[in-house]
Amino acid sequence: MLLEVKNVKTEFKMKKGMVKAVNDVSFQCEKGEILAIVGESGSGKSVTSLSIMGLLARNAKVTEGEILFKGENLLDKSASEMRAIRGNQISMIFQEPMTSLNPVLRIGDQLTESIILHMKLSKQEAMQRAVEMLELVGIPSPSQRVKDYPHQMSGGMRQRVMIAMALACNPELLIADEPTTALDVTIQAQILDIIYRLREKLGMAVLLITHDLGVVAEAADRVVVMYCGKVVEEAKVEELFEKPLHPYTMGLLASIPRADEDKEKLYMIKGMVPNPMNMPAGCAFSDRCEKCMSICKEQEPAIREKDGRKVRCHLYTNDLEVIH
């Protein structure tokens, strides 16, 4: 197993007290697999990825759990050990290609930085590698483009540069945090295609964080659905789309517009994500759930597993076995 996230809790220190952004999250990611983490804003998916990278904001901390990367707990690593892993074995691309590149440094400088650092290449060799990487992500005339500044490139091109930068040191795990959200639909498809293609070619695993189920359907092997800092469902991508178990997942799927259906109005999950300072007792989704039962308001459901699928819902209390 490449990555095992075990019962991780990440808390933010706020003026009003501690807020659990990630609450007992567990999942695993195998070598070469594309694992999607899906959820609304505030579901804790980005915080989960930053917890893995060790790049949490100063007021945030992983308070419980383990993050095992190739069997070693990343939470036990020192700052310098983490630096040797970041950008080398685990790398990350971000949502905003427009602001994720340093505006005053040339593309080539930004690309070679991690190559020189982790691969111990000379400046010329690193630049050569940078050009190769740009070519790999489909940037035309890469040997010229390394001299460009970010503002001379479009959003799609910048995201390609980000991918090239992330993959430059042959990472084993790529964390892609909403890599296509800020891009046009046509560019989205290209970027996903690049990630998909390079996964095949380079064999790295991808943790694809997104709120877009279209992206999930297109690229992922397996899906983890998060809601309010908890995993509510986990399944293979085909299974999830075919038969979602959790009412939240059902709602998400139902709210996707479909070209083959002529609906007057799109489906909408009623209500709002609860305030993390004031979570409902019992199941966090209970206030919005169409299948809410009286037990849901009282008792928090545990994750249950059956046939490689996991779900956190009282609907399945009887036919699935409790795993923790």
Place this chain on the structure above:
Amino acid sequence: MIKYIIKRLLLLIPVLLGVSIIIFAIMRVFSPDPAGIVLGQHATEEKMVEWRAANGLDQPVVTQYVEYMKGVFKGDFGTSYYSKKPVAKEIFSRFPATLELAFCAIIIASVFGMSLGVLSAVKKNSWIDNMSMVLSLVGVSMPIFWLGILLIIFFSGTLGWLPAQGRIETLLRPENVTGFYLIDSLIKGNMESFSSAVRHLVLPSIALAMYSMAIIARMTRSTMLETLSQDYIRTARAKGIVERKVIRKHALSNALIPIVTVIGIQLGSLMGGAVLTETVFAWPGIGKYTVEAIMKSDFPIVQGVVLLVAFIFVMMNLVVDIIYAFLDPRIKYS
């Protein structure tokens, strides 16, 4: 770029015209009659009329101004009422002293101000941050002359380490080449004068630097805090770069524009002469000289200095704008 610079230089003309009109008017409206001061209180009325006529002050103000500007365009800024020497000569014999002090002060202010600001931003809300912000608050609020006097009492009086007054020991004054004693003594290879010049510079530079340092530290802190929260800083950290390099290479280079702006403005105002510092340390610069000229209604000197200061400010702004283009590739002048 060159076109832009020329355009900006052309803008100097209206600025200098405006400034010259204002200072010309102010001097003639608010200053006491120079004839009375130059000739002393026992001068007869005839003598005073005669003196005014000789210096063109009997003419209508507009005529005086036109005559003055005619001279200015020919490079003649008039002569001092007292020394009878050309204004340009009087000013430029004192200007290097002011510049030398201003440059030393701005270097101290920039180095310490930026270091404190960066440190504060990186260690936000720690005791280091609190200490350096208290220090910069003190720097902004402490009157320069008082700080100057404290420095003199302690370093020059109690400890006796450094001289309290003047630019250099008189006997060690280097031969005049640039007017900058540090440079002149180095040109002649005279280390004794060099060290004397340095020792004389220390206290006034520190006193003068304090305020600018505080302003620079605050500006650096706030822009660094903003820059450190940018996405590209997270990207840099995600690459596994050491924090020191993240701060220096990725954050500071992006935070420099507002910092350079503040440094430019501070340097501009320091070059206009530091009246209080020059007075406390008996520094023979332009600030003290100008105040004396104002007191004595020496119109040509005051006008000349004000024009020079306006010119310096416009040039400083231009230089800062040009530096922007080097700091940020997105800024292009065309």
